[in-house]
Amino acid sequence: MKIIRIxxxxxxxxxxxxxxSYRLFGPVKDNEFHNFKRLDKDELxxxxxxxxxxxxxxxxYPQSEIMLEYELDENKENHHVMKESKxxxxxRVVIGIRPCDASAFLLVKRNFDTPEYKxxxxxxxxxxxxxxxxxxxxxxxxxxxxxxxxxxxYEDGLDVLLVDAGDHFLAKIISSKGENLLEAAGWDTETxxxxxxxxxxxxxxxxxxSFVTTNKLKDKKIIDLFDAPFWEExxxxxxxxxxxxxxxxxxxxxxxxxxxxxxxxxxxxxxDSCMFPLFTLHGSGHNPRSTNMQRxxxxxxHKLKYYVDKYNDGIQCVGCGRCIRLCPVNIDIRKICNMMNxxxxxxxSD
Amino acid sequence: xxxxxxxxxxxxxxIITETEDKNLKTFKLVFLNPDDQEKFLYKAGQFAxxxxxxxxxxxxxxxxxxxxxxxxxxxxxKVGLVTTTLHCMKPGDIMGIxxxxxxxxxxxxxxxxxxxxxxxxxxxxxLRSAIVYMLDPVNRPNFKKIHVIxxxxxxxxxxxxxxxxxxxxxxxxxxxxTVDSTEDPTWKYNVGFVPTITEQKAPPGNEDTxxxxxxxxxMIKFTQPVLDRLGYCHDKIIMSLEMRMKCGIGxxxxxxxxxxxxxxxxxxxTLAQLxxxxxxx
Ligand SMILES: Cc1cc2nc3c(=O)[nH]c(=O)nc-3n(C[C@H](O)[C@H](O)[C@H](O)COP(=O)(O)OP(=O)(O)OC[C@H]3O[C@@H](n4cnc5c(N)ncnc54)[C@H](O)[C@@H]3O)c2cc1C
Ligand code: SF4
Ligand code: FES
Numbered sequence: 254m255k256i257i258r259i260x261x262x263x264x265x266x267x268x269x270x271x272x273x274s275y276r277l278f279g280p281v282k283d284n285e286f287h288n289f290k291r292l293d294k295d296e297l298x299x300x301x302x303x304x305x306x307x308x309x310x311x312x313x314y315p316q317s318e319i320m321l322e323y324e325l326d327e328n329k330e331n332h333h334v335m336k337e338s339k340x341x342x343x344x345r346v347v348i349g350i351r352p353c354d355a356s357a358f359l360l361v362k363r364n365f366d367t368p369e370y371k372x373x374x375x376x377x378x379x380x381x382x383x384x385x386x387x388x389x390x391x392x393x394x395x396x397x398x399x400x401x402x403x404x405x406x407y408e409d410g411l412d413v414l415l416v417d418a419g420d421h422f423l424a425k426i427i428s429s430k431g432e433n434l435l436e437a438a439g440w441d442t443e444t445x446x447x448x449x450x451x452x453x454x455x456x457x458x459x460x461x462x463s464f465v466t467t468n469k470l471k472d473k474k475i476i477d478l479f480d481a482p483f484w485e486e487x488x489x490x491x492x493x494x495x496x497x498x499x500x501x502x503x504x505x506x507x508x509x510x511x512x513x514x515x516x517x518x519x520x521x522x523x524x525d526s527c528m529f530p531l532f533t534l535h536g537s538g539h540n541p542r543s544t545n546m547q548r549x550x551x552x553x554x555h556k557l558k559y560y561v562d563k564y565n566d567g568i569q570c571v572g573c574g575r576c577i578r579l580c581p582v583n584i585d586i587r588k589i590c591n592m593m594n595x596x597x598x599x600x601x602s603d
Numbered sequence: 604x605x606x607x608x609x610x611x612x613x614x615x616x617x618i619i620t621e622t623e624d625k626n627l628k629t630f631k632l633v634f635l636n637p638d639d640q641e642k643f644l645y646k647a648g649q650f651a652x653x654x655x656x657x658x659x660x661x662x663x664x665x666x667x668x669x670x671x672x673x674x675x676x677x678x679x680x681k682v683g684l685v686t687t688t689l690h691c692m693k694p695g696d697i698m699g700i701x702x703x704x705x706x707x708x709x710x711x712x713x714x715x716x717x718x719x720x721x722x723x724x725x726x727x728x729x730l731r732s733a734i735v736y737m738l739d740p741v742n743r744p745n746f747k748k749i750h751v752i753x754x755x756x757x758x759x760x761x762x763x764x765x766x767x768x769x770x771x772x773x774x775x776x777x778x779x780x781t782v783d784s785t786e787d788p789t790w791k792y793n794v795g796f797v798p799t800i801t802e803q804k805a806p807p808g809n810e811d812t813x814x815x816x817x818x819x820x821x822m823i824k825f826t827q828p829v830l831d832r833l834g835y836c837h838d839k840i841i842m843s844l845e846m847r848m849k850c851g852i853g854x855x856x857x858x859x860x861x862x863x864x865x866x867x868x869x870x871x872x873t874l875a876q877l878x879x880x881x882x883x884x
Contacts, residue, residue: 333697479881506856513657536682559862
């Protein structure tokens with residue numbers, strides 16, 4: 254695969270050029286943390302960060318998104334008939350996304366792009382986006398990506414992988430989308446740095462000190478794990494704040510709501526969370542997941558067992574570590590994953 | 604790309620109040636665009652999302668049968684926001700419908716079999732669809748004996764009363780209508796709870812006999828042991844489940860039982876399948 258050398262003195266100029274044909278998104282300092290946002294003219298992404306506080310999922314899948322609109326005025330033609338809202342799906346690029354967050358979109362894609370149904374909003378914005386990843390030279394203590402199906406230099410889900418090499422970036426072209434982007438920016442100095450990148454990759458991987466074990470999850474029975482005795486203890490401290498699902502790059506659950514203003518209205522979707530009791534509350538008052546324990550169990554069973562069984566390609570987690578860093582009561586998915594993986598049903602003989 | 608969230612526009616053709624408490628109304632809906640009707644090919648047991656602009660959507664079982672052409676029928680219990688709005692609407696009003704959604708009763712498997720339908724309360728809607736479908740002259744030869752055990756609190760709470768009476772008069776379907784209790788001296792059918800009537804009237808289970816059962820949890824709980832005693836294997840007991848739903852297409856993540864989404868992989872499951880799934884419904 255082609256590697257392009259981008260001298261840092263040519264960085265800002267190339268990005269400005271790109272802004273002519275793409276909408277740019279990148280990490281910027283937001284109070285004491287970094288988050289992804291649209292880059293204005295002359296604004297540069299700030300790469301002085303480990304990972305953003307929130308995952309970049311909102312770039313493809315906004316926290317609130319208008320889906321449909323309608324008129325309620327009975328004098329108007331087509332009143333009460335829903336139509337798709339106009340959206341901007343012009344091409345855009347996310348610069349400096351971490352490889353784990355980019356690979357998370359591939360896990361989520363399985364939910365929104367199915368053989369039977371296609372979610373047009375998610376798919377169109379995903380397809381309109383070029384992903385320029387930033388390899389992690391210095392993973393954090395809570396990063397466990399290498400045992401969660403990706404890694405600090407992981408390429409699947411990216412169109413270009415940028416490696417920070419001091420006074421220049423090495424840009425590894427992964428797809429034709431990526432190639433077009435580098436061309437549009439005017440970065441074209443080919444270089445032979447495969448070995449250098451490979452060495453840096455190995456060094457970065459060696460810095461990862463945190464792992465999950467997932468090899469036995471597939472063989473367990475859903476019911477056995479569901480009925481395992483540890484869930485009360487796992488869930489005991491959880492206050493159901495929903496922070497974990499909010500910051501997670503692979504959580505996709507949503508709610509649909511209508512809002513009418515005067516005589517017109519919209520149907521929109523909003524991120525939702527399995528941590529909230531309303532998520533499953535029936536109109537009758539019955540709630541299949543009425544307790545804290547049931548909701549915590551759902552979160553972990555979905556990520557670490559249901560998803561594993563449904564798609565047969567690993568867990569629904571990329572190891573970014575956000576939920577571990579931000580959970581107010583220190584619930585740690587690594588610990589729970591390992592508990593589930595090593596759980597054996599006790600055969601009682603009487 | 605077809606947008607699975609975009610409802611087809613429909614007009615309310617007729618609204619029928621079904622029960623004496625006026626909490627259940629049947630809506631007949633007609634597509635505004637004939638092309639949409641062509642696309643809406645459904646089977647008995649499926650459901651649809653009914654959409655009311657400005658209020659939201661509700662998943663409702665399709666009560667009409669694919670053999671009834673030109674309209675769709677839904678029977679709706681007044682519960683909360685959307686269903687209460689629906690109850691206040693009138694013929695001529697425009698609303699929307701998405702679907703058909705979910706699997707259906709397993710018609711390929713039921714072909715050539717005895718079918719025992721057991722229903723309670725207002726969960727009789729998709730069972731009506733199933734009955735009308737099987738009784739259609741084109742389809743009736745495809746099934747052996749048909750039994751229907753249907754119960755409600757009182758005579759005035761039964762759905763589709765005229766049709767029930769018409770089915771009672773036929774000899775190609777065995778009707779066992781029942782009410783929990785009644786003071787009506789003209790009541791000429793059974794009195795007793797559905798599980799009891801099932802014990803008395805349902806044929807014994809065998810290779811050729813399937814039971815489809817829909818009703819409130821309490822009815823299901825007490826009917827299941829009866830079916831066990833009658834010798835029904837769990838893969839011959841078919842049930843339809845309800846969960847809170849939004850998308851109806853397996854994407855919004857709320858209606859799962861284990862790895863199954865009730866909206867997409869269900870709502871119809873055999874008891875044998877449910878036995879393998881977490882008890883979280
Ligand atoms: C497959 C299926 C078939 C159904 N068939 C029928 C039927 O034939 N007749 C009938 O009267 N009812 C049926 N229901 C139940 C019906 O969907 C709920 O009573 C209805 O959604 C309540 O909505 P609401 O807006 O009036 O109540 P609210 O409590 O205001 O609910 C707000 C929203 O929550 C969701 N919701 C709440 N309760 C339920 C529930 N039990 N199931 C699914 N979503 C829910 C809906 O999106 C609803 O708009 C069915 C449910 C399912 C899942
Ligand atoms: S962040 Fe922690 S406390 Fe909050 S819902 Fe998640 S697990 Fe529970
Ligand atoms: S209703 Fe959305 S997943 Fe089933």
